[in-house]
Amino acid sequence: MADPIIQIEKLSKQFVSGKQTKKVLENVNLTINPGEFISIIGPSGCGKSTLLRIMGGLDTDYEGSVYFENGPIKGPGRERGFIFQDHRLLPWLTVEENIKFSLPESTENVEKIIVENLEIVGLQDVRKAYPKQLSGGMAQRVSIARALSNQPKILLLDEPFGALDAITKMHLQEEMLRLWEMEQITMIIVTHDIEEAVYLGQRVIVMDTQPGRIKQSYNIEQSIPRSRVSPEFHRQKDKIYKEFFEEKLQTFYYTI
Ligand SMILES: Nc1ncnc2c1ncn2[C@@H]1O[C@H](COP(=O)(O)OP(=O)(O)OP(=O)(O)O)[C@@H](O)[C@H]1O
Incomplete structure (x- = not known):
């Protein structure tokens, strides 16, 4: 088996x-394999x-060890892309300029990189647009294209679809799965x-609070193609809900 990523x-x-x-975090142990x-x-x-x-190297003040491909994480790196709930595109730059801005100055074939990655997220027609001219879903797609342009080995997604409407969210979830299968990036x-x-997950890690720790890890058996309506999908969702969240909600009800 390959070394953990x-x-x-x-x-x-x-x-x-x-x-x-x-x-905030106490004794967290987690191994994530490539892909x-x-x-x-x-x-x-x-x-x-x-x-x-x-994991993204945005915070390095902690106890314990956090390794990326067998080396300690010392800061952010292009091999670890980050996608946040808000797209974080620079409003004064066009879509293509935003992508170009994220690349190191020495990057060759910038034009090709921009075209290819906008194509991956289905937005080749908005190269010249400014962020304010895009819908929330489109802007988030651009931020995904920007992250992909840096050829990350791993994508770290922090509530990436939390601010989007339900339909756009479902579309982007499907796109994320397509990307994952196509590019084989760890997500x-x-x-x-x-x-x-x-x-989305092959594995769902459930955390508990005060202080934060890993409470449970569930391997998800996925049908191919994935289904949101299959009995198996509902069984797995209900299991996590019942084993973890229902108990928390009941505690809340009893205390009011
Ligand atoms: N820079 C900071 N300084 C002080 N406390 C912080 C800082 N960043 C986060 N915290 C605190 O650490 C705890 C964990 O925050 P974190 O944002 O990681 O939680 P989370 O599980 O992602 O929360 P949510 O689901 O609400 O986004 C919270 O109590 C938060 O207030």
Whole structure:
């Protein structure tokens, strides 16, 4: 078996502000293999985004070890693309300029890279458009094309479809799966949505809170092509909901 692409051992993280220390992650251990599609879900504030930011090298102040392809992660890198809930395109640049801006100056064949990656997300016609001329879904597609232009080995997706309407969200989820199959990039998505987690992930990691830790990991048996209506899909979704979230909701009901 190939070496893991991400290896996290005994990861703990705390934030200090003034005299207050807040423990956010405690003893997180996680191995991710190349080509996997991993979903991470858990209650608000359990540290999902913090964990993703650490994998992306956006936060390097933690205890424990976090390795990317056997080397410690020391900061952000082009091999680890990040996609956030908001597209983060620069409003004063066109779509093609936004992609060009994300590439190192020494990049050759920039034109070809822009065309190819906009084609992958089905947006070859909006090269000259500015972000404000795009719908939310289109802008998010451009941010995906921008990330892909840097030829990442892994894509870290932080609630990427959270701000989109239900139909656009479903389209983009399908596109993400298509991309994953086509480009064989390792994908890690953080989401609040159990349905999204089960639909996309081969493995769903459920986190618990205060401090954030991994509570359970579920292997998802996927039918090909994937279905949102099959009994198996509902069985897996219900299992995660019942084993984890229902218990939390009941605790909430009893305390009000
Ligand atoms: N820069 C920071 N300084 C202090 N506390 C922070 C900082 N960033 C995050 N936190 C705290 O760490 C905890 C975990 O935050 P994080 O955003 O990782 O959680 P999350 O599970 O992604 O939440 P959500 O699902 O609501 O987005 C939260 O209590 C948050 O307030």
